[in-house]
Amino acid sequence: MSSRPTIKEVSKIAGVSFKTVSRVLNNEKHVSDETRRRVEEVVAQLNFRPSHAARTLAGRRSFQVALLYDNPSPYYVFHIQAGALERCHELGYRLLMQPVESAARDLVPDVLALVDEAHLDGLILSPPLTEMPELLEALDKRKLPYVRIAPGLRKDHGLATTMDDVAAAREITRHLIDLGHRHIAFIRGPESHVSSADRLAGYRQELEAHGIAFDPALVIAGDYSFQSGGAAARALFAREPRPTAIFAGNDDMAAGALAAAHEADIAVPDSLSIAGFDDSDLARAVWPPLTTIRQPVRELAYAAADLMLAGNAVTPQVMLDHELKVRATTGPAPKG
Amino acid sequence: MSSRPTIKEVSKIAGVSFKTVSRVLNNEKHVSDETRRRVEEVVAQLNFRPSHAARTLAGRRSFQVALLYDNPSPYYVFHIQAGALERCHELGYRLLMQPVESAARDLVPDVLALVDEAHLDGLILSPPLTEMPELLEALDKRKLPYVRIAPGLRKDHGLATTMDDVAAAREITRHLIDLGHRHIAFIRGPESHVSSADRLAGYRQELEAHGIAFDPALVIAGDYSFQSGGAAARALFAREPRPTAIFAGNDDMAAGALAAAHEADIAVPDSLSIAGFDDSDLARAVWPPLTTIRQPVRELAYAAADLMLAGNAVTPQVMLDHELKVRATTGPAPKG
DNA sequence: CTGACTTTGGACAGCGCTGCCAAGCGAGCG
């Protein structure tokens, strides 16, 4: 490994003290324009970057945050990562991607150990880690800044970026009702995610707003996986009368239901409408393409990083817009 | 931010010098079992982790590597990340996920700056960054260790983990030939990826091994995206006679072709067989489920990290097995 | 019992920066 330049070499070439170079690098004031220009020139010429480790050790900040996740969906992780990474990069921060097991006994001490080891300046939490009181309390106690991504609508405490899952679920349910559907089933996600409870609530509210009785038997539990969507759909197909529409709590389960429909030779959307949630890559890759809700995953993560690193205290919570994407898996209810 | 414990506090409680604690933490010898035990006890009790920044600054190593990627596929990135992260974690290393633009003019200096800034101990390269001579040369010159993931079969230089793309492509082509297909089209990936050239070569070799003439008109260029697979398939559908099978260079393009077939009302697999490559999440989510090659993405990345951080010099290249997954998009060629 | 060697643990410098304090210097003011 050939040796890297240090701040001292830069200062020598620029003809100033190394402390002055440090000032320029940190954008402090009290440096004359002339000096600043000269130093920046040398920095560019040497392609110099200050040692992150040294800054962390000497300073009060590490310019380093971690994104904690426990999510099996490549689509979701990829996009929150992309959004958070982008904003962190813009602000000169480094992002550590940290998979964790939310069910692990040692979750809290392990996270705190990571915080110590890396001198983290903050933490970005994604579901279901956003819903773990012990974790949040430990971070509060440590006075460690954190943001939560999409933790549902409760205006409780701390920084958060979110979307309106309830309203979105109402919207897509209304779309189904407008198409004439009256027997609409719902495949819900795992209990540990607030989003799945919110989506269920939206589904229910919209039904009732239209005078359609909520039927608990039409709600089947899934776990956000493709498999579980197929299983739920098959259970639904066995019912008499068969529902004319299925609203799945996410796209994976909707794709599972769609595959099950194909397998059972049920025409979509002619005999059965299917709607998903997320607008993941899957939504456009299956046939017919899925009607779904676009969830602004990337933007949520971007905003989360922004809130924590550059945010002002007056707007601790940010809500982003969703969008109904009507594609080809939903159509008019078959004449009964 | 409440204060973290330091190595000195640990040493005070354990009743040894702080240098001895350092020895225990680094698993050095010349520490008695009794002392080691006592120190480890205190470390566990305080949930102490040494400051990564301080170790990096003081020592010769940073226990930190980066994984460079420039790939739009969530599936691919998620799995290489998971594999590399796992092995790094096991070995006590930290992994920085670093998206880059392989076409950027400043790619090489930017990477070198990152190496300096983070004092990186090594780099993991994924396609297409594995194929950039300027980058590899710069790293060699810097004497910076790196591994390349799946750079095709050429036994050139340095550490690499790979799979046999040529053999895998032959295998799936043979599967199609065995089903009676004689007009087999190929949708190829982008030029910048060796894998797409290798897969094309395998397709061609197997055809010729069975005395089927290679027809360049049956090879359509795609770019590994769903869109491009659909476009290629539509071009193929316009040909007379229509090919009875399509082998796409990856699953995304195969899914695009499948959707195009549905759209054109061509029965799969009865009138048209489709095969993909990768066995990504998509392969099981579309209908019918895709016949494809399972590419050991996660394992490739795991092995790459292992090779670089724990490997021995005698096996600089590791080749992992693929597997033909016959599912439902391939069937006997229709009687002509 | 002695000298040479091994095992064990401590002292100290220094990694490359930032935080704090002080010095230099010209301008403004009574």
Added chain:
DNA sequence: CGCTCGCTTGGCAGCGCTGTCCAAAGTCAG
């Protein structure tokens, strides 16, 4: 004209570890 003030710059300690060197204690053969 002396003094203070504000801007700019430099000096120095020290962040929490590792590497190197050295001292003390234990081990063994002759």
